[in-house]
Amino acid sequence: MTRNQQLVAYQTIVRKEIIRFSRIWVQTILPPVVTTSLYFVIFGGLIGRQIHDMEGVRYMDFIVPGLIMMAVITNSYSNVVSSFYSAKFQRSVEEILVSPTPNWIILSGFVTGGVVRGLVVGAAVTVVSLFFSHLHVYDPWVSVSVVLLTSVLFSLGGFINSVFARNFDDISIVPTFVLTPLTYLGGVFYSVAMLPAFWRRISLGNPILYMINAFRYGFLGITDINIWLSYGIIMFFIVILTAISLHLLDTGYGMRS
Amino acid sequence: MTPALSIRSLTKTYSSGYAALKGIDLDVNQGDFFALLGPNGAGKSTTIGIITSLVTKTAGQVSVFGHDIDRDFSLVKSFIGLVPQEVNLNIFEPLIQILVNQAGYYGIARRRALERAEFVLRRLDLWERRHDVVRTLSGGMKRRMMIARALIHEPRLLILDEPSAGVDIEIRHSMWEFLREINAAGTTIILTTHYLEEAESLCRHIAIIDSGLLVENTTMKRLLARLGAETFMLDLGAPLAHVPVLTGYRVSMPDNHTLEVEVSRNAGMSRLFAELAAHDIEVLSMRNKTNRLEQLFMRLVEGNRQRQAAAQRRRA
Numbered sequence: 001m002t003r004n005q006q007l008v009a010y011q012t013i014v015r016k017e018i019i020r021f022s023r024i025w026v027q028t029i030l031p032p033v034v035t036t037s038l039y040f041v042i043f044g045g046l047i048g049r050q051i052h053d054m055e056g057v058r059y060m061d062f063i064v065p066g067l068i069m070m071a072v073i074t075n076s077y078s079n080v081v082s083s084f085y086s087a088k089f090q091r092s093v094e095e096i097l098v099s100p101t102p103n104w105i106i107l108s109g110f111v112t113g114g115v116v117r118g119l120v121v122g123a124a125v126t127v128v129s130l131f132f133s134h135l136h137v138y139d140p141w142v143s144v145s146v147v148l149l150t151s152v153l154f155s156l157g158g159f160i161n162s163v164f165a166r167n168f169d170d171i172s173i174v175p176t177f178v179l180t181p182l183t184y185l186g187g188v189f190y191s192v193a194m195l196p197a198f199w200r201r202i203s204l205g206n207p208i209l210y211m212i213n214a215f216r217y218g219f220l221g222i223t224d225i226n227i228w229l230s231y232g233i234i235m236f237f238i239v240i241l242t243a244i245s246l247h248l249l250d251t252g253y254g255m256r257s
Numbered sequence: 258m259t260p261a262l263s264i265r266s267l268t269k270t271y272s273s274g275y276a277a278l279k280g281i282d283l284d285v286n287q288g289d290f291f292a293l294l295g296p297n298g299a300g301k302s303t304t305i306g307i308i309t310s311l312v313t314k315t316a317g318q319v320s321v322f323g324h325d326i327d328r329d330f331s332l333v334k335s336f337i338g339l340v341p342q343e344v345n346l347n348i349f350e351p352l353i354q355i356l357v358n359q360a361g362y363y364g365i366a367r368r369r370a371l372e373r374a375e376f377v378l379r380r381l382d383l384w385e386r387r388h389d390v391v392r393t394l395s396g397g398m399k400r401r402m403m404i405a406r407a408l409i410h411e412p413r414l415l416i417l418d419e420p421s422a423g424v425d426i427e428i429r430h431s432m433w434e435f436l437r438e439i440n441a442a443g444t445t446i447i448l449t450t451h452y453l454e455e456a457e458s459l460c461r462h463i464a465i466i467d468s469g470l471l472v473e474n475t476t477m478k479r480l481l482a483r484l485g486a487e488t489f490m491l492d493l494g495a496p497l498a499h500v501p502v503l504t505g506y507r508v509s510m511p512d513n514h515t516l517e518v519e520v521s522r523n524a525g526m527s528r529l530f531a532e533l534a535a536h537d538i539e540v541l542s543m544r545n546k547t548n549r550l551e552q553l554f555m556r557l558v559e560g561n562r563q564r565q566a567a568a569q570r571r572r573a
Contacts, residue, residue: 001331005364012361019354091345095355095406098309098339099362100331257271257303257312 001100009101010109017113021079029121032071036125039067040132055191055222064129065216066188071125073183076118076151080110080158081171093255103249114155122147143218149234150211156241163248182208192224207233259323260284261414261445267317269303277303279469290440291447292460296558299466301449302342305418309339321414335363338412340403342419348392352383352402356409363410377405380435396423416447421455433459453551465557472561488546491516494539503532
């Protein structure tokens with residue numbers, strides 16, 4: 001395939017993915033916006049009033065970046081895992097597998113689809129948060145780069161999950177039992193500085209903590225950890241998951257006999 | 258001329274240990290309409306899967322228009338259009354979107370893809386349904402849609418794995434006409450089917466696979482010439498009281514309005530009609546008792562099984 005043909009193939013997958021999640025926006029865009037609004041109302045508006053400032057900022061303002069990041073992580077992951085697994089389940093994935101589209105284009109297309117959905121939901125949640133908090137951006141470059149890279153990382157995670165999944169239960173196990181707990185324990189609602197030393201050390205083993213903190217730094221200028229370490233960890237996982245994803249596509253694991 | 262498809266010593270053993278292909282050699286000429294036949298589980302779909310990269314081979318070489326599938330996999334894939342045996346369409350997508358996307362995977366720009374989509378959908382009588390999602394289509398329409406999808410990028414080699422399963426007779430005939438047309442325009446076609454009259458009517462070459470081995474590979478004409486005798490059913494104008502004696506023909510009478518006559522290749526049909534006229538037997542119509550190719554197919558597959566059983570006995 002020429003470069004131009006590869007670009008057409010990439011655009012095709014991305015367009016297909018965007019059309020897919022836009023067509024079912026009631027299932028893909030609306031629920032995270034509603035859920036996050038409830039977090040804002042309950043944790044920020046109602047309970048948050050009883051809580052002191054966190055690291056010098058209002059509790060409501062403190063939790064907003066984490067909640068946006070939580071929505072981005074969950075939606076980037078869900079988009080790729082459900083789309084690719086559904087294509088595998090219906091065997092329509094064979095449409096791409098028999099075509100000359102290179103594997104790295106297939107992966108890029110699906111990951112971009114996940115990133116777009118993650119960012120669309122993230123933007124919607126950000127708009128909702130404006131009704132509850134005085135949002136300001138401390139460092140836009142850090143905010144944008146961290147949310148983008150994190151979205152790429154979890155889209156890759158969703159892709160790997162979909163390749164290994166053998167039934168629809170398998171695509172909900174990781175989001176429910178791994179992603180959600182790690183996100184909740186990743187400092188969305190609290191600063192790890194508040195934790196006893198033992199639990200703080202345990203928390204530092206949670207990669208999502210670094211992403212949420214770096215993103216919060218971009219908004220509020222406060223962080224529990226060094227943001228360059230966050231970038232390093234995100235990039236490390238992106239490289240590893242990309243290598244695994246391409247290996248799975250090259251070997252045809254779960255897709256070719 | 259370089260063959261459209263060349264297969265050498267192709268083997269496939271699945272992880273379960275099942276040997277689906279045990280060393281196949283096969284050439285398909287450019288422009289041919291080729292039948293790949295065999296009973297269920299013979300290895301046809303595995304062979305097609307390997308050619309189209311959906312199945313990984315254990316050993317052997319496959320080249321398409323002179324290009325090795327391992328070395329030039331991207332180029333080889335661009336040559337091939339596949340109509341798989343199982344329906345593998347996204348049931349939630351509209352037809353036009355599936356086709357434009359499929360063209361996109363081959364690097365065809367959207368405007369050209371839309372033109373091609375209109376052409377193939379019109380030719381396969383699906384244009385009126387272009388905005389409908391796949392799940393609303395009948396089984397036959399889904400089959401035609403898979404043909405449309407396989408043709409969207411104008412492949413040089415079209416592989417059809419049982420394309421007419423579940424398709425009604427009228428649509429099947431219009432599908433055959435369309436396939437003949439694209440074959441005449443230069444597309445090489447490989448067809449697997451269980452409708453042997455379909456293979457006989459469309460294909461010029463034929464290969465038969467059984468238990469992972471190639472048991473026949475010849476022209477349709479030569480294969481049919483091997484049939485020593487054909488059995489015809491004659492519908493009679495008036496009932497007969499006894500089975501007539503027709504010299505040189507084996508005759509039986511399933512009922513008093515029907516004669517079953519075995520006609521050897523040397524005896525021919527003219528003499529049979531002369532005999533019938535001499536006995537004052539009026540024939541209203543006649544038909545083959547079974548499809549000619551079916552008789553040969555059964556004979557070849559049966560022969561292969563007997564040889565394999567004998568070899569197994571010898572080994573034991």
